[in-house]
Amino acid sequence: METKIREFRQEKGLTQQELADEAGVTRQTINALENARYNPSLLLAFKITKILDKDSIEEVFIIDEGSLE
Incomplete structure (x- = not known):
């Protein structure tokens, strides 16, 4: 799953660590999301949004x- 997390995070001036702290996950999770290596739970996707x-x-x-088929 592709995301625009990196783009929107940078627009807000947040580091990966800052976004991770606010979302209650690790920086590595944010990195994996930004690089399409991890699909978030619905709750995490909602929090990040x-x-x-x-x-x-x-x-x-x-x-x-x-990928839905």
């Missing part, structure tokens, strides 16, 4: 329609 001041999860997390 709110921390990044976005209105919908779909703004931050891009689901590859092919």
Whole structure:
């Protein structure tokens, strides 16, 4: 799953560690999310979306329609 976490995090001036602290996860988790190596739980996706001041999860997390089949 691709994400726009890095882009939106940098827009807000947050480091990976700062975002991780606010979301209650490790910096490594944020790194894995930014590099599409980890799919978050719905709760984590929601938390990150709110921390990044976005209105919908779909703004931050891009689901590859092919992977849903």
